[in-house]
Amino acid sequence: MKNLSLKIIGILTVLVSLSACTPVKPWERGNLALPQMALETDAHEAALRIHAFHSKEGSSGGYGGGGGGCGCN
């Protein structure tokens, strides 16, 4: 893929500069604790969907939790 390295550097710069983020005061953390704010709101459904996509596509990874292989066709 052309310009791949440029894209990666661009994204890394954004991530690094995010470390200068607004500090969250203790009383403000309420919003982040809401159930709809969890990174994974439904682990079981997510695992099912990821497995479905993975068995029909040529890619996998990114989510962690290796899990078992299968002989899916």
Add this chain to the structure above:
Amino acid sequence: MKNKWQLVNFSFHAMGSPCHAQFYAPNKKIAQRAKNEIRRCLEPLEQRYSRYRDNSLISQVNRSAGKGKATDIDAETAALLAYAQQCYEGSDGLFDVTSGILRRIWSLDKTTLPTEVEIAPLLPLIGWDKVEWSEKSLYLPLAGMQLDFGGIVKEYAADSVSQLLQQMGITSGLIELGGDIKVIGPQPNGEGWPVAIRDPRAPDKLIVQLYLKSGALTSSGDYERFQLIDGVRYSHLLNPKTGMPVSGLQGVSVISEHCVIAGSVATIAMLKAEQGLGWLKENEVTFFCCTSDGKIEKNM
């Protein structure tokens, strides 16, 4: 099982006030441990936040005001500062933990109101928005500024003791620190604990007897403490923006889940003077209030 539990009554002195704990404990050993734990919980709070102790954290911070070096603070202090911030914002700046220095010019034995000349040098040293704080440090930028957690710590202590006893397995009882009450849990028969609010017009009479199964009750105790000047009742609370003692409501009692909240809400209502009653109603607070003309208003 529960009916074997003994009722324990424990009176003691802490935070500059008479205190009382009443709870059901399964046996003498736990009762004694509970008493010890109560003291072990309150002592450090007094140590850190009492302005009467020279080496308390608060006194250290106050002494370092304007000297250029911030004081390191722990998570509990940061959380108290965050709570003070919410009180400041929710009261439009009237609840201000930096307003303690006004005590110098007003106390309940004065016979005249503070003058412009007395107030003027103090006002620039007041203002929560001037305080520089973060989760790790605290600094008062002007020499002479002072922090006073008096309006928060006693109520917080009541909540802390209640939580502590609950964690020990005590599920029935209440704790009172200088008039601020926090219920640990209902009586063993499921009924609430009897608590009373005095009639400000006749201090020996009880105006309201309530049965609290849970939650906290505090009063901004001006039923008894006030100063009469030219026929107007002034409380010991001071307005941080004008420097003058507030007058408006004779007294406010608030019921809320936590003592620290009940206490702040009652204090803010008093600070809002004539607007206090409307403010309590607007915020759907459970309250009992006596206005300046002696009328009793409530939402209970």
Add this chain to the structure above:
Amino acid sequence: MSKTLVNRLSLAALALPGLMQTAQAGRAEETYNADFQYGHYEESGERMKVDIYELSAAAPIGKAFTVSLGLIRDTMSGASPMFNVRDANGQVKQQISGASIADQRDVVNVGLSYAMESVTLGLTGGISEEDDYLSRYFGTNISWDLSKSTTLSASASYAFDDVFPTGGTFRKSKFNQQYLLGVTQVIDKNSLLQSNMTFGYNQGFLSDPYKSVFVENALGSPILADERPDKKFQWAWLTRYVRHFEDLNRAALHADYRFYVDDWGVVSHMAEASWHQPIADEWQIIPRFRYYTQYEADFYSAIFDGATIGQYHSSDYRLAGFGTLGGGVKLSKNFVMSGLVKDIKLQAAFDYFDRKASYQLGGNDSGGFDDYSFYMITAAINVKF
């Protein structure tokens, strides 16, 4: 305006150490959990159909341990593409297996996690068994709260798989490893970001024993077995963003992007977005959308030519160039209770996707011979004690 003040004070009050409930950092499970999930996957054109039944439970042990157990049963049926041929008009089309395959997959997995003040350690493992496939896997993961707003995570997973196709005479194995490094960062009180990189390495028998390729102008047999390298190195980078919208009834936006590349020549992009909208009284509606695009593997071809066919060759539609576009909606309802059962959550979702060669980013003129669509339904109940 009413109640807001008390809510804000309450939130601040609950952050006070004296009022906090015991055990914070890293401790996800303080309750016992039991879940049942049903899923149905179905492709167009009488191809594959799968029903999935999953039962799982998790329990806290002591102050720091959580143990979990999961059981899954998949039953699948339907036909599957074997290879591609040219029809009378010279157009490529798929040759689907005649008989309907029926297969069942059983999975057992267990997990254990240990939460300390700012570090959580986890161990997982399991077995997945089919008539023609056996997988034994285990993994370990660690997550470390560097500060109140930054968490690092790392994991290592291993799978030992055996392939013994029905009707075949062999039993071959493969060994997969995957390593993950990730960071989760709180950006402000309303948003957070997670970024994970995974490195995977597979070795052993990686070909598909049920697939073949068709060779035109072949010197020998025109149908050869699917033949892939015995090693594959994969790299994926997933970034997930969550943002809170207080004014929209506390809705949340989730947006994910993943880039993938491997040494078989497959490159893919995946973008997903979902909107979590709370509506009256503990209901949530969650519309979602997914776009996936893939560039074909180096040794993929719909049909091969005898003159140019290499050592590795596959016509597997999953290694072709294509795009998948689709989405759906999920509905969930929470019942908060008091007593032994603390919470019951019911969820149901429907998604529909189109997989088309022409949806590939940049276009693809290979024709729609291997295009299909599929839909998924899930329904689940979760109980907290």
